[in-house]
Amino acid sequence: MTILITGGAGFIGSHLVRLFVEKYPAYHIFNLDALTYAGNLENLKDIENKSNYTFLKGDITNEVFINELFNKHKFESVIHLAAESHVDRSIEDPLAFVKTNVIGTMILLNAFKNLWKGNYKSKLFYHISTDEVYGTLGQTGLFTETTSYDPNSPYSASKASSDHFVRAYGETYGMPYVITNCSNNYGQNQFPEKLIPLFINNIINNKSLPVYGDGNYTRDWLYVKDHAKAIDLVFHKGEQGETYNIGGFNEWKNIDLVKLLCAQMDEKLNRPKGSSEKLITYVKDRPGHDLRYAIDASKMNKELGWKPSVTFEEGLSKTIDWYLSNEDWLKNVTSGEYQKYYQKQYN
Numbered sequence: 001m002t003i004l005i006t007g008g009a010g011f012i013g014s015h016l017v018r019l020f021v022e023k024y025p026a027y028h029i030f031n032l033d034a035l036t037y038a039g040n041l042e043n044l045k046d047i048e049n050k051s052n053y054t055f056l057k058g059d060i061t062n063e064v065f066i067n068e069l070f071n072k073h074k075f076e077s078v079i080h081l082a083a084e085s086h087v088d089r090s091i092e093d094p095l096a097f098v099k100t101n102v103i104g105t106m107i108l109l110n111a112f113k114n115l116w117k118g119n120y121k122s123k124l125f126y127h128i129s130t131d132e133v134y135g136t137l138g139q140t141g142l143f144t145e146t147t148s149y150d151p152n153s154p155y156s157a158s159k160a161s162s163d164h165f166v167r168a169y170g171e172t173y174g175m176p177y178v179i180t181n182c183s184n185n186y187g188q189n190q191f192p193e194k195l196i197p198l199f200i201n202n203i204i205n206n207k208s209l210p211v212y213g214d215g216n217y218t219r220d221w222l223y224v225k226d227h228a229k230a231i232d233l234v235f236h237k238g239e240q241g242e243t244y245n246i247g248g249f250n251e252w253k254n255i256d257l258v259k260l261l262c263a264q265m266d267e268k269l270n271r272p273k274g275s276s277e278k279l280i281t282y283v284k285d286r287p288g289h290d291l292r293y294a295i296d297a298s299k300m301n302k303e304l305g306w307k308p309s310v311t312f313e314e315g316l317s318k319t320i321d322w323y324l325s326n327e328d329w330l331k332n333v334t335s336g337e338y339q340k341y342y343q344k345q346y347n
């Protein structure tokens, strides 16, 4: 089987590419990635020479290039992760999110449709999406697969839009598809613009920890390798035309999470108890900040037998250990463009 994974040099994509390349030697995995600031081939160094793996550098918004690629390699399945993925950046530059997340997805859908021309036996277009498409929850309740879409940020609106197009191609052209909407991921190789790796990096460097608003926003955290395992299950056993919610059954208020992170960091860095917490600084809130996300992942559990395998304390500890022993990776990705982004976002 030839599988195209888009965005495979990014955070979640790199874990998925590794899982598939190692677990399925009979598949050929093509990893297509534009290597934006968020994509990094360092993430895949250990598997880059495997015979069932090919990296392709390219942009999903380049229609001519994408059509040529599909005609050349005849991808039987697509697992589409390539995206602009950071909410704060979407507030600064919404159009970049429409280009990659909406137009890029459309270009892939068209290329897949034009290649197989209705001959869809054993084919699948798998779209990786987010729980943010559902908007925000109040203090209670959970997102289920039937919750109405109600996105609040340019990022989530662009992901909602691409989900709708995937579903529409299924209905209109009979294209076999599946969509999963996942909660917040954490783990090794995440770019340090997202909460957990940003705060780990700042604690290492004794920089302030910018908590948005009052810190009472809630997210549902999932260890990235558990997400990759869930994608593997849905890809092989999920029902076509279905949506599955994936989450960690693991809600944390930001401020409580940050305090746990600070405590673990103090211990690992041999710093006096309480020193990292002193770095917490409450800053201006994110516009349109969603109060709470929480996933009901019971469909994944009942139908596919999936559940998270790592507790949050364990996963967080492993994540911190990885960043502490990969300071070169951190230094490389935080040089150059990152500094400009940081100044603009936080000063």
Ligand code: NAD
Pocket (backbone or CB within 6 Å): 006, 007, 008, 009, 010, 011, 012, 013, 032, 033, 034, 035, 036, 037, 038, 039, 040, 058, 059, 060, 061, 080, 081, 082, 083, 084, 085, 086, 100, 104, 128, 129, 130, 131, 159, 181, 182, 183, 184, 185, 186, 191
């Ligand atoms: P990421 O930002 O770490 O990686 C995105 C990857 O896409 C990068 O390697 C980047 O180079 C590539 N890319 C961006 N624009 C491209 C383009 N035009 N053409 C080709 N490649 C391009 O993102 P992530 O956190 O790994 O998220 C991956 C996917 O999972 C996204 O679709 C995101 O919406 C979704 N998702 C993320 C989370 C999360 O918590 N991180 C949760 C649920 C869903």
Ligand code: DAU
Pocket (backbone or CB within 6 Å): 085, 086, 087, 088, 129, 130, 131, 132, 182, 183, 184, 185, 193, 194, 195, 196, 198, 210, 211, 212, 213, 217, 218, 219, 254, 286, 293
């Ligand atoms: O829910 C899934 C989504 O999770 C994914 O679709 C997105 O790609 C991913 O970026 C993530 O979105 P969030 O906005 O929830 O993640 P982020 O790490 O940016 O922020 C997590 C929470 O922490 C959120 O409430 C905002 C807050 N925060 C974030 C940053 C970067 C801060 O308080 N300070 C910060 O500096």
